Amino acid sequence: MATPRTDPLTVEVVELIGSVVARYYTEYEQAAATHSLTGAQARVLGLLAVEPTPMRRIAQKLKCEPSNVTGIIDRLEARGLVERRPDPNDRRVKLAAPTEDGRDTARRLRESLHFAREPLAELSDEERTVLRDLLKRMLGE
Numbered sequence: 001m002a003t004p005r006t007d008p009l010t011v012e013v014v015e016l017i018g019s020v021v022a023r024y025y026t027e028y029e030q031a032a033a034t035h036s037l038t039g040a041q042a043r044v045l046g047l048l049a050v051e052p053t054p055m056r057r058i059a060q061k062l063k064c065e066p067s068n069v070t071g072i073i074d075r076l077e078a079r080g081l082v083e084r085r086p087d088p089n090d091r092r093v094k095l096a097a098p099t100e101d102g103r104d105t106a107r108r109l110r111e112s113l114h115f116a117r118e119p120l121a122e123l124s125d126e127e128r129t130v131l132r133d134l135l136k137r138m139l140g141e
Contacts, residue, residue, distance in 0.1 A: 023115050031112045035105055042109055044072050045081060045098060049106035052097035054087065081105055 025039070032042035044058060055073060059066040073096050076082035081102035087093035098106060120128055 024113075027113060027115045031109055034112065035109055037105075037109075038072075040068075041072055041076055044069065044096075045076060045102055045106045046110065048082060048096055048098045049103055049110075052085065052095040054093050055096055058096065076102065 028042065029039045032039050035042070037045070040062070043062060047053060047058060047061060053061075055069045056066055058073075059069045062069065073082055073084070076096075077084065080099055082096055083099055084094045085097055087095050123131065
């Protein structure tokens with residue numbers, strides 16, 4: 001096991017990452033609330049706006065129990081933002097997919113996340129690419 005790095009630069013980077021994450025989640029929760037969604041509901045809707053997804057995969061991405069995702073999907077479905085449909089590749093699997101209203105809500109939610117977008121706009125394409133690649137490397141992707 002590697003020894004944790006505690007040099008001043010590492011400590012500063014960790015604190016900065018923590019600050020970015022805290023600000024992002026604060027804004028995300030506020031943006032979700034303007035659409036009468038919880039943060040978890042908004043995150044699920046955002047994932048589904050990219051592509052219809054099996055609920056088990058949603059749980060893996062959110063690092064939570066599948067039963068939690070079922071409850072979130074139930075509430076989004078009751079609001080007409082999500083629907084369940086059979087996976088065309090495996091009819092035993094149910095996909096969660098956004099409805100037209102769900103896609104529109106996800107788009108409006110994404111557009112309202114200024115903190116997540118505006119600082120990135122100040123970076124060049126090359127800088128954003130380097131940042132993306134470093135974050136992926138940190139996450140082991």
